[in-house]
Amino acid sequence: MHELTYPQAGVIGLLQGITELFPVSSLGHSVLVPALIGGSWQHLVTENASGNSEDSPYLAFVVGLHVATAALLIFFRSDRARIIRIFLTPPARSR
Numbered sequence: 001m002h003e004l005t006y007p008q009a010g011v012i013g014l015l016q017g018i019t020e021l022f023p024v025s026s027l028g029h030s031v032l033v034p035a036l037i038g039g040s041w042q043h044l045v046t047e048n049a050s051g052n053s054e055d056s057p058y059l060a061f062v063v064g065l066h067v068a069t070a071a072l073l074i075f076f077r078s079d080r081a082r083i084i085r086i087f088l089t090p091p092a093r094s095r
Helices: 006-019 028-035 057-077 077-090
Strands: none
Touching: 006 028, 006 057, 028 057, 057 077
16 A cells, blocks of 8 residues: 655645635545546555545545535635625725
8 A cells, every 4th residue: 555645645735725716626636636647646546446445545635635624614704704795795986
């Protein structure tokens, strides 16, 4: 079983952070990008593809990323609401 390296974790975490803000699947990107890069990255999504996924350290890492993202979304909910209100409020007319 291969381990997840710090650079791999950083890239996948950055990808999660960027794609979570948009209406695209951040989980899909977390699976597709390592598979497309191949090489030492491909083992992240294929080592347990036919076996028991409970033993996958990458699956645990991706679940942890999503839990952390949910925690941040909850923590910054008032800031997000304020930003959304600013975008939805029409600009004041100048006279």
